[in-house]
Amino acid sequence: MAKQNGFLYVVATPIGNLDDISQRAITTLQQVDWIAAEDTRHTGRLLSHLGISAKTIALHDHNEKQRAASIIQKCLAGEHVALVSDAGTPLISDPGYSLVRQCRDAGVRVIPVPGPCAxxxxxxxxxxxxxxxxxxxxxxxxxxxxxxxxxxxxxxxxxxxxxxxxxxxxxxxxxxxxxxxxxxxxxxxxxxxxxxxxxxxxxxxxxxxxxxxxxxxxxxxxxxxxxxxPKAESDISEAELSTLKLLLTELPLKKAAALTAQIHGGKKNALYKVALQLTGETE
CATH class of the missing domain: 3.30.950.10 (Tetrapyrrole methylase, C-terminal domain)
Incomplete structure (x- = not known):
């Protein structure tokens, strides 16, 4: 019988308070064969706090595309890998996108283990x-x-x-x-x-x-x-808003609003109200 593929677990870790880690995340980190970490030293401190001894592999912005191939090979060989970032949910302004994408393309199941996200x-x-x-x-x-x-x-x-x-x-x-x-x-x-x-x-x-x-x-x-x-601002087009912001750097409010309306064929009063919002001035 062919050996089953391993899984990639995307595991959220605390953004500050270590008590925020879930029991499911702890269990997952205890049971996987490898932990792919953005910074192995940083993650090592979390693992030590949790009493977990695990093999870690570094995966960060500078090596992700190359390291992904090695991790996928481990999964295809039947090993399970957990992906963690320094804090919070991996991939959210943290490494992991390339790995998850390549795992998907290679037929490796990706399992999210949700938790903290800043x-x-x-x-x-x-x-x-x-x-x-x-x-x-x-x-x-x-x-x-x-x-x-x-x-x-x-x-x-x-x-x-x-x-x-x-x-x-x-x-x-x-x-x-x-x-x-x-x-x-x-x-x-x-x-x-x-x-x-x-x-x-x-x-x-x-x-x-x-x-x-x-x-x-x-x-x-x-x-x-x-x-x-604000509602008044949402009533005008992106082009009108861009022109108005530019003109406000050089002209008084009423002139900027009037000229914007003339350029785009918009409503001067609406543009004037937006100009007041943008500058914080009052009528």
Whole structure:
């Protein structure tokens, strides 16, 4: 009788509090033949905490495509492999996509073992709409790249969620204000499930001021959430919005709105209301 293939388990691990790991995840890690880890030393500390002795193999951004072939061969030989990242759910802004894709193509069964995920953890406590949301991963490292990345998010996608580093978060908040205006409601979640977990609410300017008030606040892992497009803003086209944002950098509100309406044949009053939202000004 032919030997059965092994499985690839995609196992979520804690994002901070080690008690968040599920019993199913522990059992899976105990029983597999190999654990593919983003950082074997980091995962080694978790395994030691759990009292698990297992063979580990490194799988990260720089070796994933090449290492995937070796892992698939193990599965085809009947061995079971668990994929973990440094924290949270693998593939969510972490390595694993290429491996999972190649396993699927090779006929290796992929079994998810769900658990912690920073974006869901942040969203459920933010008090922003959860019926629709749009995750864009890590914000890009340079200011113009970030502004382009944010500007490309379509209107009407709901709450926007992104990850960022403590080192860049204050610059990123400036870019968020440049793209969406400083009136847009934001929520910054940091150090989720850890000792200094905190969610800060406000505009980009308000949250920046909160970070500036204490250097200790600008540390740890960050999840930034941006409230959905206001209704008045969603009533205009992407082209109108792009033109309006550009003109607002050089012209007063009324002139920018009027010229945008003239260029696109839109409604001046609606565009003026959006301009007020983008700049945080009042009539």
């Amino acid at each position: 974006l869901i953890t942040a969203l459920c406590a933010a008090g922003l709409p959860t019926d629709k949301f749009h995750f864009i991963g890590f914000l890009l490292p340079k200011s113009q790249q970030r502004q382009n990345q944010l500007a490309e998010v379509p209107a009407g996608v709901g709450t926007i969620i992104c990850y960022d580093t403590a080192r860049r978060i204050k610059d990123s908040l400036q870019d968020v204000a440049a793209v969406f205006g400083d009136a847009r409601e934001l929520v910054l979640a940091k150090e989720l499930t850890k000792t200094f977990e905190h969610l800060e609410y406000g505009t980009a300017t308000q949250i920046s001021a909160w970070l500036e008030a204490d250097p200790q606040r600008c540390q740890g892992e960050m999840v930034l959430m941006i409230a959905p497009t």
